Amino acid sequence: MKKILYITDREEYSEHNFIGPLFEKYLPLHVAIDIIYFSKYKSTMGRKGNHLIIPEFEKKNLFPCLEDSGVDVAQYDVVIVRNMHDVLEYVLDRKEKYNIKVGYRLSFPKVSASLERAKAENRSSLIQVVDHKIKTYIKSKLINQCDIFIPTSKQMQAVYYPDVSVKMFTLPSAIDPERIQKKETREDGKTVFSYIGTITKLRNFERVLEAFCALKKENWELKISTNDVEYATACLQTCSQIADKVSILKVKTKEELLDFMSQCDVGLSLLPDLSIFNTSVHLKIMDYYTSGIPALMSNNELNRSIFEDGTHGWLCDFEVDSIGTHLEHIIDLPKDKIQKMGELGQERLLEVRNYKTIAKELSEALSAL
Structure with missing residues (x-):
């Protein structure tokens, strides 16, 4: 050996x-x-x-x-x-x-x-x-x-x-096969989106928030976990009309992460079309699917090589209109369909990642x- x-x-x-x-x-x-x-x-x-x-x-x-x-x-x-x-x-x-x-x-x-x-x-x-x-x-x-x-x-x-x-x-x-979680469906009528990870000017999270600001629907929430709480809070100040729908915190342990994910329905992994983001699959995508949560993610070559759009999750261009259209579509989906997509995404990752x-x-x- x-x-x-x-x-x-x-x-x-x-x-x-x-x-x-x-x-x-x-x-x-x-x-x-x-x-x-x-x-x-x-x-x-x-x-x-x-x-x-x-x-x-x-x-x-x-x-x-x-x-x-x-x-x-x-x-x-x-x-x-x-x-x-x-x-x-x-x-x-x-x-x-x-x-x-x-x-x-x-x-x-x-x-x-x-x-x-x-x-x-x-x-x-x-x-x-x-x-x-x-x-x-x-x-x-x-x-x-x-x-x-x-x-x-x-x-x-x-x-x-x-x-x-x-x-x-x-x-x-x-994905770690021994950490796979089964997602429990909530019946509160809301679609809860989650974002986990870094928020910096390079990642331009303001564009994602802008898409949320343009939504006509009200039955959604956005939960953010980041080490960059101060920067994220500053970004949110430009979107005061959705401030009551967005919460920002800092998850510190794996147990806290699992609890955080259990409260959410869809993970966000939307990043600018830059080489440093397109040459690897965002690690947090794996966290989402470990918890049985499908992701709305960047439409790049690596993500396309793993996930089928509309089957395992959603592939989206990093533009306000595209992000907004996908958010509206997801909010309209039945919870059991969203949960099934998370399960199919898990199965796919267990095969190839x-x-x-x-x-x-x-x-x-x-x-x-």
Whole structure:
């Protein structure tokens, strides 16, 4: 059995609905794995089962830190780095010394997202564009020194790292079959929409609110859970006519998330037509369908490759008229039809986006290195 070291960019105690089910639950069924999390508060390495908690200041001294605590780096067959190119460079420099294979996991193109945000806020400059190209070139060279590249989708590699040519295994967001919930139908006559996730200027949630403002129907509510409560509240101030129909809060735990979702009928995953949003399926879509709730989502290539419009959910252009038309249609639907769409969406994801299946495929790809 292969032994894997997975170096995350996550902090100790952080909940993550990707790392948890895939790397902590299902991948260990096929390979031995230790997972590194970083801590701002610890001064020495600690271990909790297969979790290695490393002081954040030891990132540039990672392997000696492990060995000083009795962890033999040479025992690992493959070391995978998640998102951090500086840590990737560190590991690659020691690849031959420890006779290890190296993988790079790209969950989201953060460098490109930063530039996209600057453009959306009208503060991008030629210097930023050139800096982005240089960083992308350097990162591509690093990835090409790896034994395997693990982006979220083929589109992500093609758009952001077209010069990467090493072996690739795509690792998309998926659904955990052991967390599937059956949705209970409410009979209160309202259609409750939910939005979970980030709300920023780049995501232009104001456009979604504008579509809600234009609705002629009254039998609906919108529940928002976001870390960006202040920004979301500011957005809502421009739509005072629907303020009594919209609630904003911050869900903190999985249990709170499940309770939040149980109060809703339809999830929203509507994002601007930008590459950083179109090269991966929004992780919150998986949360919606885990709870048996169908989603109104962006009409892009990846979503179309999974969901059939009108059967598993709804595909919508990011325009006020299109969003409004879909909202009106959904509000008119019987609750049992909406519930059935959620069930069909669950079944579809269990077929094509199942963490249990993906873990087996990933283990086979790593064992073949």
